[in-house]
Amino acid sequence: MSEAALAPAQGTAQGIAARFAIAYPGFTLRADLQLPGHGVTALFGASGSGKTSLLRAIAGLERHAGGYLAVNGEVWQDARHFVPTHRRPLGYVFQEASLFAHLDVARNLDYGLRRIPAAARRVPRTQAIDLLGIGHLLQRRPDTLSGGERQRVAIARALLTAPQLLLMDEPLAALDAQRKAEILPYLARLRAELDIPVLYVSHALDEVIQLADHLVFLGGEKGAGQVLASGPIGATLARIDLPTAQSASAAVLIEATVQGYDSAYELLRLGFAGGELLAPHPAPLAPGAPLRLQVQARDVSVALAPAPGSSILNRLPATITGISSADTPAHMLVSLDAGGTPLLARITRFSCDQLHLTVGMPVWAQIKAVALLG
Numbered sequence: 001m002s003e004a005a006l007a008p009a010q011g012t013a014q015g016i017a018a019r020f021a022i023a024y025p026g027f028t029l030r031a032d033l034q035l036p037g038h039g040v041t042a043l044f045g046a047s048g049s050g051k052t053s054l055l056r057a058i059a060g061l062e063r064h065a066g067g068y069l070a071v072n073g074e075v076w077q078d079a080r081h082f083v084p085t086h087r088r089p090l091g092y093v094f095q096e097a098s099l100f101a102h103l104d105v106a107r108n109l110d111y112g113l114r115r116i117p118a119a120a121r122r123v124p125r126t127q128a129i130d131l132l133g134i135g136h137l138l139q140r141r142p143d144t145l146s147g148g149e150r151q152r153v154a155i156a157r158a159l160l161t162a163p164q165l166l167l168m169d170e171p172l173a174a175l176d177a178q179r180k181a182e183i184l185p186y187l188a189r190l191r192a193e194l195d196i197p198v199l200y201v202s203h204a205l206d207e208v209i210q211l212a213d214h215l216v217f218l219g220g221e222k223g224a225g226q227v228l229a230s231g232p233i234g235a236t237l238a239r240i241d242l243p244t245a246q247s248a249s250a251a252v253l254i255e256a257t258v259q260g261y262d263s264a265y266e267l268l269r270l271g272f273a274g275g276e277l278l279a280p281h282p283a284p285l286a287p288g289a290p291l292r293l294q295v296q297a298r299d300v301s302v303a304l305a306p307a308p309g310s311s312i313l314n315r316l317p318a319t320i321t322g323i324s325s326a327d328t329p330a331h332m333l334v335s336l337d338a339g340g341t342p343l344l345a346r347i348t349r350f351s352c353d354q355l356h357l358t359v360g361m362p363v364w365a366q367i368k369a370v371a372l373l374g
Ligand SMILES: Nc1ncnc2c1ncn2[C@@H]1O[C@H](COP(=O)(O)OP(=O)(O)OP(=O)(O)O)[C@@H](O)[C@H]1O
Pocket: 024, 025, 026, 027, 045, 046, 047, 048, 049, 050, 051, 052, 053, 054, 203
């Protein structure tokens, strides 16, 4: 295999094609993925399922014979080419920000810029600083920053390397819940404002629900990793055949738009393809603003008719698309389609039998609570 500059792919296929057979002593993973060339793709799965190994293969940090990788029309690895990591236009953000301790933030950023000719820069320095909210930190040394601030600097530095692909390996895993909550909105802004595809490794479902557009779910038996699913985030989370849906913390997401605000009751009125939702919120949000909602399967119940005498605010007409057993004998999982949006309900097996629920049945999905994200 020769080390080569970027080679054009045959045709101009957009997206990321990644085929790897990873084999370590005691661990194998075969992946054959066709991923979108934009937005955030989460590589999600339990510890040891091979997320980092796959990311390192994509970065070219590990060289696996027979692998294939093409990114938006450029081949980075095939039988004849292997573009070394330092020649791949990618940014890599690790769990711990690896900043130079002896340089202040401004110089750390400039280090990222050094090897990029001005004409090739995709994200101007001022935009990267603004997007990550680090303008007030430029004169500070890394050891005077919080973990979250350091990670924001590391992400800004990665953006300045003009990446065509951003790889993030659990960038929030070393942070406590509060720091994590601080940094997530910055990542959501990157997703909204930059057109750089991101591969984001995580084992935290809430992060994935907040950020990802596409979900690659890794799992398999111990020592033999496999891709259990790869698809759009909403539909993949609602798949009752996957372990993510089985757990008590199973959740799906709804992409909604702000429609109004009832200040007397502090309730946001939200619209989505499946209808309208009300969600408590202490302040109004701009009408038309997009919002992601996280809906826990255990907060969704199923009724045969809309029940007016109930404290549950949100009732949506839906159709049952699947029914399966859950992780306890007492529970069942019901997947639903509400105007094209997939939902999941975790209900008791008793209720499922009492209501004689079957696939294809029109029902009402009652949603007790939704969490606003982003
Ligand atoms: N260079 C290597 N040599 C040998 N085994 C390796 C190597 N890299 C990873 N492994 C093994 O491959 C398996 C997958 O590891 P990997 O770090 O990719 O998983 P992961 O899903 O990212 O896990 P985590 O969430 O804990 O970081 C593990 O069993 C690990 O011990």
